[in-house]
Amino acid sequence: MKNIFLILISVFFLSGCEENVISETNILLKNVNIVDVENGVLLPAKHVAIQGEKIVAIYEEKEIVPSNSALVIDGKGKYLIPGLWDMHTHFNWNFKFSSPMLVANGVTGVREMWGVMDRIKEVRKRVLVDDLIAPDIYSAGAIIDGDPPFWPNSSGVKDAEMAKDEVDQQVFEGVDFIKVYSLLTREAYIAIAERSKERNIPFAGHVPISISIWDAVAAGQQSIEHLDGILEGCSTNDKILSAPLKERFNIKWTNTLLDSFEPALLDSLANYLAKSETWLSPTLIVLRNTANLDDPDLIKDPRLAYIPEFIRERWNPVNDFRFKNNKTEYFEIGRKKFQLQLSFIKALEKAGVKMIVGTDYPNPYCFPGFSLHDEMQLMVKAGLTNAATLKCATYNPALFMGKEDEFGTVEVGKKASLILLDGNPLENITNTERISSVFLRGRYLDRNKLDELLEEAKINATKAKNPF
Structure with missing residues (x-):
C-alpha cells in the first residue's frame, strides 16, 4: 500500500x-x-x-x-x-524503424540484450537533444558465448581468463549488464559470474547447456530468458545435462524432455527461484511463434506493413538456418512443448517467482511495440491476473533495474x-x-501524433537496409 x-x-x-x-x-x-x-x-x-x-x-x-x-x-x-517496458529486445541495430512502433504502443523503455555501446550512446544523446523519439534504454554489450559462438559477431571466449577479460572490457565500455549465452563452458560461465560480482554488475541471459538452471540461480544470474533450463532442470532423466550439443534440439531430444518432465521438480524449482534474486523473462510470444512457423496465417498479419522486407524474408523459416530443415513433426512437437511451458507460468507466479515481460523482437513475427501487448495477453492466458501481468510490464522492470525511485x-x-x-x-x-x-x-x-509515428514506421520500413 x-x-x-x-x-x-x-x-x-x-x-x-x-x-x-x-x-x-x-x-x-x-x-x-x-x-x-x-x-x-x-x-x-x-x-x-x-x-x-x-x-x-x-x-x-x-x-x-x-x-x-x-x-x-x-x-x-x-x-x-x-509506460511499458519491453525487457527483452534487439533494438540497437533497428532503432530507426522500431522506435516509432515502440513509442506508439506505449513502450517507453527497452532492455537491449545485444548492444553495440557506441550506437546505444548515440541514441541516448539524440534523445537528450530531441533529435529522436525513442524509449529509454537499459543495455548489455555483445553477447558472451563459447568459442565459436552461436551467433556471428558475439564475443566467443574459450576459458575463464578470456571470460573475465571480456567482462572487464564491457564494463569499461559502459554496459548496464552482461549477457551470457548458450555455448559457454562451465568454467567460462562461473568466471563471468565471479567477475560480474567483483565488478558489481549484473549478468543475465540464457542458461548455458553446460550447467543446470539450479546452478545458474546459485551463481547469481539476474534473469533467465525464454524459460531456459526449466525442462532440463525438472527432468527425471539423469543423462539430460550430459548430452552433447549434437544430440540436442531435435525431435528425439524434445520428446525426451517432455516425457521425463516431473511436476514435483517444477514445484521445487519454483520455490528455489522464489527465494533467490533471479528473475524470469518468459518471452512467451517468441516461443509460441517459433513453434508455429508452419502456420500459413502468419503471413496475413497486417502488422507486417511495419516490417522491412529483409526481415520479413528472414521470418520465412526456409531462410533461417535454425528452422530451414524442420519438418511438420518438428513444429508439432514444438507446439506440445510450448503448451507445457505455458502451464509453468501460473505455478511459478503462485510460488512467488519474480517475472518481467519481454518479446525478443525482431525474431519471427515479434513486432516492436505491438508484440508487448501480445506477450501480456499470453501471460493472462497462462493464468496470471490482469493486475499481475501489468505489474510485470511496468513496476517490476523498475524494481529489477533498481530504479523504482525513478519510474514504474x-x-x-x-x-x-x-x-x-x-x-x-x-x-x-x-x-x-x-x-x-x-x-x-x-x-x-x-492520438494523432501516435498515428503519425505509425505512418512514419511504415515509411521507415520501406527504406531500411539490411545491416548484416
Missing part, C-alpha cells in the same frame, strides 16, 4: 499550495483514473501535474485555475498507467513516461492497446 500512502501525503501537502504547483506546470491531466500497478487497484478522479520530465503533483478534485501556458487534458473516463508507478517525483488508456487494464489486459495518448519523459503525444 506504499503508493496509496504517498499519494495521500501528496494530497495533504499540496492542499495549501496548489496555485504554486499549477503555475509551474506544463501539463495538467484532470479527473483521470490512476492505475496503481504496484498494488493492483484503481485511484479514481485524480489530477496529475507534469513539469518537464517529472510528475510534480497528484491531488484530488478541487476548484483549480491552471496557468495560461499549461496544457490541460481531460482524463475523465480514462485510465493512466506507467504513477507517483510524485517520478518520470512522466505514462500511457493514457480508453479502457481499464485491470478489467481486461487488451485495454493496454486502447491508447489515447503517451507521455514520453514529459512530452505529450496525442
Whole structure:
C-alpha cells in the first residue's frame, strides 16, 4: 500500500499550495483514473501535474485555475498507467524503424540484450537533444558465448581468463549488464559470474547447456530468458545435462524432455527461484511463434506493413538456418512443448517467482511495440491476473533495474513516461492497446501524433537496409 500512502501525503501537502504547483506546470491531466500497478487497484478522479520530465503533483478534485501556458487534458473516463517496458529486445541495430512502433504502443523503455555501446550512446544523446523519439534504454554489450559462438559477431571466449577479460572490457565500455549465452563452458560461465560480482554488475541471459538452471540461480544470474533450463532442470532423466550439443534440439531430444518432465521438480524449482534474486523473462510470444512457423496465417498479419522486407524474408523459416530443415513433426512437437511451458507460468507466479515481460523482437513475427501487448495477453492466458501481468510490464522492470525511485508507478517525483488508456487494464489486459495518448519523459503525444509515428514506421520500413 506504499503508493496509496504517498499519494495521500501528496494530497495533504499540496492542499495549501496548489496555485504554486499549477503555475509551474506544463501539463495538467484532470479527473483521470490512476492505475496503481504496484498494488493492483484503481485511484479514481485524480489530477496529475507534469513539469518537464517529472510528475510534480497528484491531488484530488478541487476548484483549480491552471496557468495560461499549461496544457490541460481531460482524463475523465480514462485510465493512466506507467509506460511499458519491453525487457527483452534487439533494438540497437533497428532503432530507426522500431522506435516509432515502440513509442506508439506505449513502450517507453527497452532492455537491449545485444548492444553495440557506441550506437546505444548515440541514441541516448539524440534523445537528450530531441533529435529522436525513442524509449529509454537499459543495455548489455555483445553477447558472451563459447568459442565459436552461436551467433556471428558475439564475443566467443574459450576459458575463464578470456571470460573475465571480456567482462572487464564491457564494463569499461559502459554496459548496464552482461549477457551470457548458450555455448559457454562451465568454467567460462562461473568466471563471468565471479567477475560480474567483483565488478558489481549484473549478468543475465540464457542458461548455458553446460550447467543446470539450479546452478545458474546459485551463481547469481539476474534473469533467465525464454524459460531456459526449466525442462532440463525438472527432468527425471539423469543423462539430460550430459548430452552433447549434437544430440540436442531435435525431435528425439524434445520428446525426451517432455516425457521425463516431473511436476514435483517444477514445484521445487519454483520455490528455489522464489527465494533467490533471479528473475524470469518468459518471452512467451517468441516461443509460441517459433513453434508455429508452419502456420500459413502468419503471413496475413497486417502488422507486417511495419516490417522491412529483409526481415520479413528472414521470418520465412526456409531462410533461417535454425528452422530451414524442420519438418511438420518438428513444429508439432514444438507446439506440445510450448503448451507445457505455458502451464509453468501460473505455478511459478503462485510460488512467488519474480517475472518481467519481454518479446525478443525482431525474431519471427515479434513486432516492436505491438508484440508487448501480445506477450501480456499470453501471460493472462497462462493464468496470471490482469493486475499481475501489468505489474510485470511496468513496476517490476523498475524494481529489477533498481530504479523504482525513478519510474514504474504513477507517483510524485517520478518520470512522466505514462500511457493514457480508453479502457481499464485491470478489467481486461487488451485495454493496454486502447491508447489515447503517451507521455514520453514529459512530452505529450496525442492520438494523432501516435498515428503519425505509425505512418512514419511504415515509411521507415520501406527504406531500411539490411545491416548484416
